Every structure is written in C-alpha cells, then in structure tokens.
Amino acid sequence: MAREHDTELYRYPQQLRDTLAHLPATPGVYFFWAANSHVPLYIGKSVNIRSRVLSHLRTVREAKLLRQTDRITFSETAGDIGAQLLEATLIKQLIPLHNKQLRKQRSLYSLQWLEPRIAFVSSSEENFARTPNLYGLFRNKRSAMEFIRNLADEHQLCLATLGIETTQRGRGCFRSMLGKCRGVCQGKETVEEHSRRVIQALSTWQIKMWPYKGRVAIHEQREGFNDYHIIDHWRYINTVNTLASLPREQHENSFDGDSYRILCRALFSGVEIIPLDE
Numbered sequence: 001m002a003r004e005h006d007t008e009l010y011r012y013p014q015q016l017r018d019t020l021a022h023l024p025a026t027p028g029v030y031f032f033w034a035a036n037s038h039v040p041l042y043i044g045k046s047v048n049i050r051s052r053v054l055s056h057l058r059t060v061r062e063a064k065l066l067r068q069t070d071r072i073t074f075s076e077t078a079g080d081i082g083a084q085l086l087e088a089t090l091i092k093q094l095i096p097l098h099n100k101q102l103r104k105q106r107s108l109y110s111l112q113w114l115e116p117r118i119a120f121v122s123s124s125e126e127n128f129a130r131t132p133n134l135y136g137l138f139r140n141k142r143s144a145m146e147f148i149r150n151l152a153d154e155h156q157l158c159l160a161t162l163g164i165e166t167t168q169r170g171r172g173c174f175r176s177m178l179g180k181c182r183g184v185c186q187g188k189e190t191v192e193e194h195s196r197r198v199i200q201a202l203s204t205w206q207i208k209m210w211p212y213k214g215r216v217a218i219h220e221q222r223e224g225f226n227d228y229h230i231i232d233h234w235r236y237i238n239t240v241n242t243l244a245s246l247p248r249e250q251h252e253n254s255f256d257g258d259s260y261r262i263l264c265r266a267l268f269s270g271v272e273i274i275p276l277d278e
Contacts, residue, residue, distance in 0.1 A: 015069075015070060016057070016066070016069065016071070019071050019073075020050075020053070020054070020057075020072070023050040023053055023072070023074060024049055024050060024074065024076060025049070025050045026048070026049060026076050026222075027046070027047045027048070027049070027077050027078070027079050027080055027082070027083045027222075028045070028049050028074055028075050028077045028083050028086075029043060029045045029074065029075045029077070029087050029090065030043070030044050030045075030046070030049050030052070030053055030072060030075075031043055031072065031073045031074065031075075032056075032065060032069045032072055032098070033069065033070055033071050033073065034068050034069065034070055037070075039094055039095070039096065039097075040094060040096045041065060041068055041069060041097050041098050042065055042096050042097070042098040042099060043087055043090050043091050043096050043099055044087065045083040045084055045086070046083065047079075047080050049074050049076070053072060065098050076225070077220070077227065077239075078220035078221050078222050078225035078226065078227035079220035079221075079222065079225075079227070081218060081220055081229060081262065081266045081271065082220055082227050082229060082239060084262045085229060085236050085239070085259065085262060085263075086239075088236075088256075088258045088259060088262065089236065091103060092104035092256075104256075105139065105257075106124065107122045107123045107124035107125075108122070108128070108137050108138065108139065108255065108257050109121065109122055109123075109137075109138040109139075109140060109141050109143070109144045110123070110128060110135065110136055110137055110138065110144070111134065111135045111136055111144055111147075111148060111202070112131065112133055112134055112135075113133040113134075113135065113198070113199065113202065114133070115195050116161055116162070116191050116194065116195050116198075117162055117163035118148060118162045118163060118164065118198075119163075120141050120144055120145070121134070122141075123254075123255040127233070127254075127255060128207055128234075128255040128260075129209060129210040129233035129234045129235070129255060130209065130210065130233065131209070132209060134206070134207040135202040135205045135206050135207065136202075136205040137207065137257045137260070145164070148162070148164060149164070151201055151202070152164075152175070152180070152181075153180055154201070155197060155198075155201045156181055156182045157181065157182075157194070157198055157201065158173055158181040158182070158183075158184045158185050158194060159175060159181075160173035160175075160181075160185050161173075161184050161185055161191065162198070167185060172185045172186035173185045182194070207260075208264055210233040210234055211267070212275055212277075213275065213277050214275075214276065214277025215231065215232040215275075215276040215277050216230075216231050216232075216273050216274060216275050216276060217229065217230055217231070217243060217274040217276055218231060218263075218271055218272070218274075219271065219272040219273075219274060220271065225241075226241050226242075227239050227240075227241060228240050228241070228242070228243055228274070230246070230276070231263055234255060234256075234259060234260045234264070235254055235255070235256065235259065236256070236259045236262075236263070243274070243276070246276065
C-alpha cells in the first residue's frame with residue numbers, strides 16, 4: 001500500500017501537464033490559478049521555478065491546492081533578490097487564498113531602548129528606518145510584551161526598572177522576591193550593569209537603521225536580464241532595467257518588515273549596491 005500511495009503522490013494532475021512542460025529552471029515567481037479567476041490561489045518564488053513547482057506536486061499537503069488549480073504561470077527575474085521582492089509585493093497586493101505569510105499589516109511594533117527603560121513604538125507613528133535603538137519586529141504590542149517578559153525571565157532582568165511593571169517606592173519588584181530579577185530595584189545591582197545586560201540580551205534583535213543618504217539600486221543580472229531594484233530606507237520602490245532618467249521618489253513614512261528582512265540580508269551579501277542620492 002505504501003508504494004501505491006507514493007506513486008500517487010508523484011502523479012501530476014492531468015490539467016497541469018501542459019503547463020509543467022513550459023516551466024523554466026530560472027529564478028522568479030510562479031502563480032497557481034483557479035479556472036476563470038482573476039486572483040491567484042497561491043504565489044511562490046524560487047531560484048529554480050520548475051524545481052519548486054514540481055516539489056508542490058509531490059507533497060501530499062498540497063492536494064487541496066492542486067485540486068483547485070487550473071493552470072500555473074510564472075514571471076522570471078534576474079535573481080533571487082528580485083524574486084523575493086516581487087513575491088512579497090504581489091502577495092500584499094493580491095492576497096492569494098493559500099498564502100498566509102507576507103500579507104500586509106497596517107503597522108508593526110518594536111522595542112526602543114531609552115536607557116534605562118523600554119518603550120513600545122509603532123511603525124505607524126515612527127519610521128523604523130530612521131529611528132535609533134530599535135529591537136525586534138512584532139505583529140502587535142501584545143507580542144512585543146510577551147517577548148520582553150520572556151527575555152526578562154531568561155536573563156533575570158527587572159521589568160520595573162524597564163518601565164514594564166510598577167512597584168512601590170523603596171521596595172523591590174515582585175519578580176525579585178521570586179529570584180527572577182537580580183535585584184537592581186533593591187540596589188543589589190547597579191542600573192548601569194543592568195542596562196549593559198539588557199543591551200546584550202537584545203543585541204541579536206537590533207533593527208538596522210538605513211545606512212545610506214537616500215535611495216540605492218541593487219543590481220542583479222543574468223543572460224537576458226538586467227534588473228535594478230530601487231530601494232529607499234528599506235522600502236522597495238520598483239525594479240527597472242536601466243537607471244537612465246530615473247524619477248525622484250518622495251520618501252514615505254512606511255516600513256515593511258518582510259522587505260526589511262529581504263533587503264537587510266541582500267545589502268550585506270556582497271551584491272552590487274549603487275547609491276542614487278549622493
């Protein structure tokens with residue numbers, strides 16, 4: 001029975017066989033479509049479109065998606081960065097039924113270090129690309145609160161000193177009585193030492209400020225493709241094939257966590273970066 005079942009997993013749906021024959025082994029974005037639909041069921045990206053789509057067809061978890069799919073189309077890119085940016089942009093614009101991640105959010109939250117306290121800040125109020133001392137990206141304030149509480153437990157930090165909890169004047173915080181705080185609130189540790197430990201605990205999650213004066217172009221190319229991805233303060237603007245007569249974009253007070261993650265990795269991966277507003 002197991003062998004028969006495995007064979008069935010590799011049997012491509014009949015209506016998709018003609019589509020599969022034309023899939024390229026190149027970077028880009030692919031789309032699963034239902035019959036007569038103007039919105040894709042699913043959008044994905046890969047450095048090898050053909051290989052990635054075939055992996056969907058060999059996964060039993062994708063059975064529902066495949067039954068609904070009438071055809072598969074694709075859009076090639078010069079490289080992986082372009083594919084990631086295009087996928088994230090189109091998912092936010094089109095909201096495919098089977099894509100749960102990369103969907104647009106009205107705002108994100110982060111923790112701002114205002115020594116010796118922590119503040120919760122929203123991307124709808126502050127431009128994260130220009131705001132110093134930010135740590136972590138969270139979907140809502142509750143998630144940010146849960147993160148800092150867990151971090152405090154792990155590193156014996158004082159939530160009262162951080163401004164997260166209140167305590168009576170002259171008394172230690174409640175967590176210090178449980179051995180979960182090293183006692184900065186009781187004078188057992190200096191505020192400076194506590195602050196040093198907070199920064200050390202947060203360091204992995206620090207949000208990088210935009211390191212350029214203005215816009216930059218990330219250059220990707222392969223045979224037949226020459227793409228310049230225009231970026232401004234971690235905000236993806238568009239992709240062009242030439243930098244000639246590039247219009248000046250007005251900077252918007254917007255921050256997208258998915259674009260930030262893609263671009264932050266890209267800018268420090270050795271790709272060609274061309275400053276546009278020196």
